[in-house]
Structure formats: C-alpha cells, structure tokens
Amino acid sequence: MPDAVQFAIDIQGLTRRFGDFTAVDHLTFQVKPGEIFGLLGPNGAGKTTAIKMLTGLLLPTEGSGRVAGLDMVTETEEIRGRIGYMSQLFSLYGDLTVEENVSLFAGLYGVTGSELRERKQWTLEMAGLADQGQKRTAELPLGWKQRLALGCAVLHKPDILFLDEPTSGVDPISRRRFWDLIYSLAEGGTTVLVSTHYMEEAEYCHRIALLNRGKLIALDQPAVLRESNPHPILELEADDVLKALTEVQKSPEVLDAVLFGRSVHVTVKDRESALQSLGPFLAASGVTVRSIEPVTPTLEDVVVSLVTAAGGARED
DSSP: OOTTOSOSEEEEEEEEEETTEEEEEEEEEEEOTTOEEEEEOOTTSSHHHHHHHHTTSSOOSEEEEEETTEETTTOHHHHHTTEEEEETTOOOOTTSBHHHHHHHHHHHHTOOHHHHHHHHHHHHHHTTOTTOTTSBGGGSOHHHHHHHHHHHHTTTOOSEEEEESTTTTOOHHHHHHHHHHHHHHHHTTOEEEEEEOOHHHHHHSSEEEEEETTEEEEEEOHHHHHHTOOSOEEEEEESSHHHHHHHHTTSTTEEEEEEETTEEEEEESOHHHHHHHHHHHHHHTTOOEEEEEEEOOOHHHHHHHHHHHTTOOOOO
8 A cells, every 4th residue: 555545445435336225335444554443233234235336346325435545436346456445244165165265266366476475374274274285175174264354365465355245154262363464464564454243353453433323433442432431331231131120211321231141231321229129129010039239231232222322223
C-alpha cells in the first residue's frame, strides 16, 4: 500500500439497496493500515453486503469509498489484485490436493517463479500441512481447511485481507489458532477486516463497528464499548431460569433481559431500586431466586442493549 494512503479503507455514505430493501444504509468509517477491524452484528445486519461492496463484488447504490487507495466504484479490478478474501463457505476445491489448491490460487493471483516456491512453502507450514501436500483437501479436518484457505487468500501478500465469518462452525481451539495467525499477519502490516457474530472474536479486534438493520450504531475499541453501557446489569440466578427470564421482563424496573449461560442478565433502569424490588416481584410470580447481583457488563450485554435500542435485529 502506498505510503501516501492514510486509510486502508475509507468509505462515506455507502448504501446498497435491492429493490425496496436497504441492506446497507449510509455506512461511513475508516480503517487504518495494519488494523484489525471487526464488523459485528446480528444476522441480517448488512455485514456480508458491506464486504461484497468493499471487495468489488457489488457496486454501491449510493456513497463512495477507497480501498487500498483505489476508488471502489471505478477501480474494482485494481482493488481485487490488492486484497485477499476468505468467506465462511471456504473457497477450496475438495477434489484437489493441498498442493494443487495452493498452486491454483497462486496462478489466479499471478504468483510465479521463486516467489511461488517461497509462498507455497510458507502457506503449507503456516497451515501445519508441510507433510500433507498430496492429501485431498476434502479429507482435512475443518480447522486445517480453515488455515489452508487463509494461506491461499494471502499468497500474493495483499494489502488488505477480508474475512467474512471465517470461523463459523469451527471449534474454539482451532478458532484461537486462527486468530493467532491473523495477529501475525497484522503485525506484518496487513490490514484485516473481519465480520463475525462471535463476541470473543470481536474482543480480539482493535476496533469494532456494530451494525444493525444496515446502519452503523456504534464504533470504538471493545473495551471502550463495554465501559459505555448506560444502564446497570444484574445477574439473576434462579431454580427455573426460563421462567425467571419470562417473569422478570414484566417488571417496570427492567429494560431488557437475556439468557447468559445458566443465569439471566437483566438490564435495569436503576441498580439499587431493582436490587430491592426484583426479588419480591419474582417471588410473587412463583420464581425461586437464588441470587441477584450487579455484574460488569460484557461486550455481549452492550451489543444486545445497543441492538435493542436501535429497533432490534431484523426478523428472518
């Protein structure tokens, strides 16, 4: 990426409509070179549509932007040569061997000669497949397929890497290893934009943009967003947690309540008033309460609160 480029990604008012449906609604943000930037939001928030526009797969209905210093409307072909892309569906060919997949993507990206040998070796070692080159890709465990797909996406050393929910369906250990690789790439100067609905993955990002119904509703560092929650959170434990969830939402003290493991996280208007009133209120409804305690809001609490305040997630 040229030194003169201040932002790896710079979009202004980006909008995409499909008929009467607005999938992305006037999206504006900037991503710095070398930053790990997360797009977070419920299903239908517009994350995938935004990425398709940024990677040149869809043209915006309105708005403008630059990716790697290039205009995302008039220079889409040039952008595709400067970026890497990996989707949740993976782009590997199961009938090909590991090495054949690497060679195929190298050809698509124009990686040849000594650079090809170097990058092929790097990809196989990074994916933990240095001795599995002749194995059919379909036979690999999902975590290895994931790392191989990542290696293929960055064979050509792109300025920006786009990851669209890349760890969907992957076990937590493989997900953690995958994020170690992402950090390594970012430390080497690659800008990473990743969409996810996993809260722990959002915590790994330098900054996150929270989308809902196609609109940007929050943008900051994960820690700052956690601290910005305007309402107290109480953790409620009860013998019948599902009944407790249903009944607690009827209290005038409660703004929202969600299951959180085997407990309920309750967003309330006033902490002290809710601590005094919720126990008797639930008891009168036949709920046996074990404990009600204040807790520090998690990123999930904040996201649920912000999405609810913004009209809730889109219905399928």
